[in-house]
Amino acid sequence: MGSLRLISSSHQPDLVCLPYGVGHDREGVCLLVKMGEYRILLDCGLPDISPLLEEKDAPADLVFCSHAHEDHARGLLDLHDCFPDLPIYGSEATAELLHLNWLDSEPINPIPRFCQTLPWRSPVHFFENLQGQLFPAGHLPGAAALLLTYSTPQRAYTLLYTGDFFLSNSRLVEGLSLETLRGSSPDVLIVEGSYGTARHPRRRQLEKQLMSQIDRAIAENCSVLLPVPPLGLGQEILMLLRSHHQFTGRNLDIWVTDPVATVCDDYLKLLPHLPTAVQNFARHQPLFWDEQVLPRVRRLDPDHWPQLGQTPTIVLVDQNAPWPDYSKELSGAWVILVPEKRRPDETWYQTVPPNLRHETYLLAEHSDGRNTTQLIHNIRPQHVLFVHGTPRDLTDLTSLEELQNRYHLHCPNPGTLVELPVGDRFIQPAAPTDTHYEGEINEIGATININLPGSITQTPRWNTFADTGLVEARWQGDELVLRGISQRELLSQSNNAKLQASLDCCRNCFHQRGQRCYNPASPLYGFKVTPEGYCPVFEAKSGGEDLTVDES
DSSP: OOOGGGSOGGGOOSEEEEEEEEOSTTSOEEEEEEETTEEEEEOOOOSOOGGGGSSSSOSOSEEEOOOSOHHHHTTHHHHHHHOTTSOEEEOHHHHHHGGGGGTTTTTTSOOOOOEEEOOBTOOEEEETTEEEEEEEOSSSTTOEEEEEEEEOSSOEEEEEEOOSOOSSOOSSSOOOOGGGTTTOOOSEEEEEOTTTTOOOOOHHHHHHHHHHHHHHHHHTTOEEEEEEOTTTHHHHHHHHHHHOTTTTTOOOEEEEOTTHHHHHHHHHHTGGGSOHHHHHHHHHSOSSOBSSSSSEEEEOOGGGGGGTTSSOOEEEEETTSOHHHHHTTOOSOEEEEEEGGGOOOHHHHHTSOTTEEEEEEOOOSSOOHHHHHHHHHHHOOSEEEEESSOHHHHHHHHTOHHHHTTSEEEOOOTTOOEEOOOOSSOOOOOOOOOOOOOOEEEEETTEEEEEEOGGGGGSTTHHHHTSSSOEEEEEETTEEEEEEOOHHHHHHHHHHHHHHTTSOSGGGBTTEETTEEOOTTSTTBTSBOOTTOOOTTOOBOOOOOEEEEEEO
């Protein structure tokens, strides 16, 4: 990987970026930005920092940590050990949470507090002509966006790095405020694109759907197992269960395993940094641990697993822990709820005992495509660099015509230097490869054939889409969206169908479409239903139409 020190001074760009990691899969985010004579390292989520050690000197003049998630921070301790004098900056809450990335080594060697804290919304001079300003980014307590300004006699150059951001308010974090950044017009915007162009319902609607899933499982006398990341989502769900009207005052036990429970303890130390509503809640009852006010929230030791499931309960576990081994000891019926963006792989799925039913849910931690484009349009940069997402999702964002016509778009790969010349005239960048395909529709009796050009098979995602040769179709407004059905999903459907073929349940009901009830006479009308659900106005299916996709 190249070094920014090697750039020729005879033709030095105004701004350049050398990505060491852009957040594809599990590589982490680590971006080296050069503004004039200064080098700024934005996050260090590399599992191995050896690319930063190619020279004897420090790889940057300063380091900024956007937030404490491991894919942005796990390399910081090694970097600090190698270069103790290299300044590392972040928000106060981030500095408090960083040690969670090294819990395994902390009992042996206490983690030093090496992160220097910066205030919110106040310009800080790092050097004579380089200053930075922090803005709350949502997503996680302490998560920050950084606005860098490099001043020269001719003009000031600005760069905004969002880190992971979320415009909506969640239970424990207030969202990024567009008002504070509107019209700032930075020369460069480095923004995450975790969800690509996908659009999600509003946050409160997603919370309501998750609570309804848990409520239905308990009503069916099932317990609920929630594998979650230790930091962020686990605390959000726990606070949601503590404060949502469907569960407040309910005679129910909620168990939490380490390290999720350890992070909860750290959140208690961050109370002044949490939203005012949360601080008010904490004045009247404990934020997490409570055995007096219902529902009861308790820590779970590994020895207690065999005792679970005798009555419906909720268990939050670290998704990276060996909980499938513990789950084999569970009694009773269980439902596993897994975030949609963290669907288990085939190996994981095969280890789940047959008495555990698998469902997915969405409780977004990042902004969707609509809010990402909204942010871009509101701050109006010249260059936009998309990071933190799958190559497919990031390519989808750079393919948006509404962005191509207004901004220089970049989707960098690790090790590829990105030059960011700044000027007054916008030059239309080359459009990405076309991802639209024209086809034909033929209705043959009760069957519909959709014929697409054979060139579609040349795209990398075709093999995944056509894995089983089966698709699911659904309406999205006036557009028909096709989704390939994977082998794992097909196997799950087949097993459920065998069990429910002769039952009067929602799977076999005429009014169930897209996992929702459309019978106005049903108490489930408008709700998302489980395949084995039932109501008194059940009507058996009388048949349906088939939809196939052919290549031509």
